[in-house]
Amino acid sequence: MTDDLAGLHAAPPVRAPLVGRPWGTTRLFIMAAAFLSGLAGTTLSSDLEVPTSGFASSPTKVQEPISPLPLSMPLDEGKVRLGERLFADSRLSSGNGISCASCHMPAFGMTDGRSISSGLPGYPGITNSLTILNVGFNTQFSWSGQTLSLEEQADKVIEAKRTMGGSWEEVVATLSGDDSVAAEFKQNFPDGVTRKNIVDSLVAYEKSLITPNAPFDRYLRGETDAISEDAKNGYQIFKDYGCVSCHQGINVGGNMMQVFGIFGSPPSITKGAETAGSAHGSGIADDKPVFRVPPLRNVADTAPYFHDGSAKSLSEAISLMATYQLGREISDDDVSKLESFLKSLSGDVSPVLSD
Ligand code: HEC
Ligand code: HEC
Structure with missing residues (x-):
């Protein structure tokens, strides 16, 4: 905290x-099967059946940097x-x-x-x-x-x-x-x-509190039409530009530490390494703030963004990430496709537990 x-x-x-x-000993299988009828039983290993990055309609085995949440x-x-x-x-x-x-x-x-x-x-x-x-x-x-x-x-x-x-x-x-x-x-x-x-x-x-029915996970599981063309292009940009080098794995983040402000100093960083919420003594950088890379699942529902809530919208957060984490200015079109992709990561809480 x-x-x-x-x-x-x-x-x-x-x-x-x-x-x-x-x-514990008594176990319950919390099934999200109601949402995912017909899809349960799909392999959950990282060696997934997913459409190729060219979005061909027949699934091909490729290794994806993001894996779907388990169904149970x-x-x-x-x-x-x-x-x-x-x-x-x-x-x-x-x-x-x-x-x-x-x-x-x-x-x-x-x-x-x-x-x-x-x-x-x-x-x-x-x-x-x-x-x-x-x-x-x-x-x-x-x-x-x-x-x-x-x-x-x-x-x-x-x-x-x-x-x-x-x-x-x-x-x-x-x-x-x-x-x-x-x-x-x-x-x-x-x-x-x-x-x-x-x-x-x-x-x-x-x-x-798992959200296994997000359109993007359904897409990863082989449901080619679960996300829009814009979201597919956004996912490709997310990989091509390198967002995925920090935001990856099952939670699209949440598993590594990184400097915020690899290129330049983001406006919300006012106290350098002493910025509120940043790690101390992480050994990663002495003069810049280091944060856990936040997970991006359900990110469309968790505005405002960043450690200090300084980015009010998802599109603002995306542009600032491109500038300060990747050192590139990206077009409005790229931002909007990335946003479509990030929106496809939102799902509902497993119904068994939300009653
Ligand atoms: C006053 C508001 C507030 C209350 C009350 C609160 N939290 Fe939080 N919670 C936060 C904030 C702010 C953070 C981020 C803190 C940080 O990173 O330093 C957080 C972070 C967390 C995280 C870490 C999530 C992650 O991905 O790292 C968990 C887990 C969590 N809270 C669980 C709880 C639980 C369990 C309780 C009750 C026992 C609780 N919180 C009560 C505000 C609150
Ligand atoms: C070098 C690692 C790195 C790269 C590359 C990177 N990010 Fe981030 N991302 C972070 C860190 C660290 C934060 C936390 C910054 C903060 O809150 O102060 C973050 C925060 C975010 C947030 C806000 C999440 C929240 O809950 O507040 C979004 C959205 C985001 N990144 C999207 C992207 C996108 C899109 C790209 C590619 C254009 C990208 N990131 C590239 C490390 C990275």
């Missing part, structure tokens, strides 16, 4: 495993449900009247829609909020990338002064005193309400 900035890890971040911990997730339904309940419970902020859901809202692609997150009285936010859709597929977390697992994030955020501002001791005591909540914990964990079990439930819920 914002309090991550206090230099929690001096060492450069390492790649964390995709899934932080083994799942082995998750413990009880823990997901409990996590969903806790996510909206303001008692997790010990009297601050704020819950996770206050800043991660479906209407804004699970962000808060503000340029800079509100924070708490006396502790204003210092960065834009991040989406938690598909968050289980990132390998490092927060703008600074210094948090290496969802468990670490959830554990820290409860007491982070700019976000929840709670106290673990109080949270565990209050929830233990609520018979209904305590009973639900007992059903899912033999040891009932504990700090670790609260964290595990929140993480299970977060991992359930």
Whole structure:
């Protein structure tokens, strides 16, 4: 969270495993089959059946730098449900009247829609909020990338002064005193309400927030007409110009650290390496801000953009990226095609979990 900035890890971040911990014993297959009828069962390896870059109608085997989200997730339904309940419970902020859901809202692609997150009285936010859709597929977390697992994030955020501002001791005591909540914990964990079990439930819920039916994923799975010609051209530009060298993998980002301002200094960078939200001691650059490359799934729904919310529209963010990350001015036509491609990355949350 914002309090991550206090230099929690001096060492450069390492790649964390995709899934932080083994799942519980009772497993639920959260199927997105309703959305994807006829497509379930398609191979999910990176060796995908996709149309060629020339958009031929017959699929050819090629290696794509972006892979589709899985159609199902082995998750413990009880823990997901409990996590969903806790996510909206303001008692997790010990009297601050704020819950996770206050800043991660479906209407804004699970962000808060503000340029800079509100924070708490006396502790204003210092960065834009991040989406938690598909968050289980990132390998490092927060703008600074210094948090290496969802468990670490959830554990820290409860007491982070700019976000929840709670106290673990109080949270565990209050929830233990609520018979209904305590009973639900007992059903899912033999040891009932504990700090670790609260964290595990929140993480299970977060991992359930997948959007596997995005048109672009359907296209990758072989549905040639799932995206427009503009979006196909936009994807080609995304690869040809090199956006994909930073925004790639299953989340189209979320898995590496990069300088913001490889060519010149973006207008929103006012404090160099000390810019709010940037990593400290990453070993990548001393004089420029370094961020985790943000994931671009559902990006059309998470305006405004960048660590400080300074880019109000997707087209503005795209142009600034071309200028400062690739050192090239791109035409309005390119911007618009890239935008079409990025819009095709939006999908709905798996229906099993959104009821
Ligand atoms: C006051 C607003 C606020 C509240 C409340 C809040 N968050 Fe956040 N969340 C943010 C902001 C801002 C960021 C980006 C912080 C940063 O990078 O320093 C963020 C980032 C995250 C991330 C990292 C996403 C990624 O891709 O790296 C996760 C996960 C997350 N929040 C989960 C939670 C959970 C769980 C709770 C409740 C226990 C919560 N948040 C409460 C504002 C909030
Ligand atoms: C060298 C690595 C790199 C390249 C190349 C790159 N990006 Fe980025 N991108 C980043 C980083 C780092 C950020 C975060 C900047 C910030 O927020 O301060 C970012 C942010 C973004 C955002 C805003 C996301 C959000 O949630 O706020 C969009 C949109 C984006 N990039 C699109 C593109 C496009 C389109 C291209 C190609 C024209 C591109 N990027 C090329 C590293 C890169």
